[in-house]
Amino acid sequence: MTGLASPTLRKAPPAPGTTPGVPQGPPRPRRTALLPTAALVLGALYCLLPVAWVVVAATKADDELFSTFTFLPGSGFADNLGDLTSYRDGIYWTWMGNSVLYAGLGALLSTVVSAFAGYALAVYRFRGRELFFNVMLTGVLMPPVILAIPQYLLMAEADLTDSHASVLLPLVLSPYGVYLGRIYAEAAIPMELVEAGRVDGAGEWRIFSRIAVPMLAPGLVTIFLFQFVAIWNNFLLPFIMLGDDEKFPMTVGLFTLLKQGASQPALYTLVITGALLAVVPLIALFLVIQRFWSLDLLSGAVKS
């Protein structure tokens, strides 16, 4: 609307007697910069391209997938959906359910652990505080595979491989979550409030649960989302831990389906429809959530 309204309007010189540099009234409309806008839109289209493709490709029947033009919609979406749902008694939806379970429960537990640890690191002064924090941060650098092999062997010792717990437990502690928890707690919780709570005779737990948690809420949502995405996207750990495909999350399930597709190309349409359905929930989640939550929080930004 404002984009084309005033292509020739230039920034008016400051009125006499006013201080330059101090904004007065509503911001003046500026000229649209065409080339930069084009670059940004091009970047956005590039990022949307595969998503647009999967939306179209999921509508194609088997024979259309390799014969019609890439972005020409096909006629088989309902059939593909039906085939996917009936494939091995609906195992796809089991994978989806598993992913929701791993990511939902895992992220919830992770948020609780991160909130506890972040709060402790931000609010208390105690021996070993920095040591604990630094040791935790080295965990961020740890390649997942150096953890995954011994985790698998240790889980095998404990007879836990090929169980839901083997995928869930190792992901509950997120070093980045603890880091975010500390940053948010330092920014959001005034020490005076904690002191005031103590003077009023509230116990430490009560101060945390009644005063700190409500103030930390936006940060906790961020940690939850971050960890939800991390677990939802995880592939290596379940790939190594699980053998029974009834326990697979979406990523491992689709991978095995794609692998079988090399010898049975008919499975490709299932993979594509499955990929679309796996992407939709997270995109929907982000679209809904960005109305009341800022992406910036993901990088540890806090309002000063």
Place this chain on the structure above:
Amino acid sequence: MTQPPKGARRSYGVKAAPYGFLLPAAVLFALFFALPIGYAVWLSFHKVEIKGLGLGKGARSEVWAGLENYASALTDSEFLASALRVLGYGAIVVPVMLGLALLFALLLDSERVRGRSFARLAIFLPYAVPGVIAAVLWGFLYLPDVSPFHYLLEKAGLPQPDLMDGGPLYLAMSNIAVWGGTGFNMIVIYTALRALPAEVYEAAKLDGCSELQIALRIKIPMVVPSLVLTFFFSIIATLQVFNEPMTLKPLTNGIPSTWSPLMKVYNDAFTGGNIHAASATAVVLALATFALSFALLRISNRRTTQGASR
């Protein structure tokens, strides 16, 4: 004040509380980080010795191997080839991804650019797409029968390269990483840009600086710390690439099962069954990550102290 016991109990509570709050994280760290790392290091210094025919109980025992596993890991041609591949891949991914992330962040920060909130969401969107699924989507877009690129090249009468073999494979693989990672890095840099005080630009504008000059002379130097951070995370992610090549593999013959170092480790441990050699390779990889990380941290610290003393 008339109840000293209660006060004493409270101060004891204040002292003990942080340890209580840290307990879950500490226990989980010990079980799922410290213990496995220790075990991996232990494994890397041991090997299996088979006595006699290797039959019966006690015929297989783990014995001290010293640096043997490390020596064979570092001279393993498959490992070295995978390391070289990942270096080549990283040399494309890191500069392109961070360059685009910086460019888009600067564009998002410019008032004269339209469609910013749409673009911000669209470019961030791939963050929500799992690496495996991103590889599936792009993998199909690379298949000659499906690919719009091949379609366009055919219409134009140009030769159609196999995107999933040889040299083009690096570009194809890098493209998936760039697509998936640009949005997150853009947000990190954009957040840093928005935290800068607006007065700085206003002053520069009054002095007659163009938007481009402001971006180059003021904005970029001021977001160097977040560029270092994104660089850091990108390098780590590059060294650990696994999901994407693993997923593309069934679609082509151009990707060996030891394409990346992590695939090599996975292959040794779970296909070859040699967990000791795999552990040594994994430890080497972890050490390389640490060495790079600390080198980067040192460089960036020197930079920031210089900036502060200026």
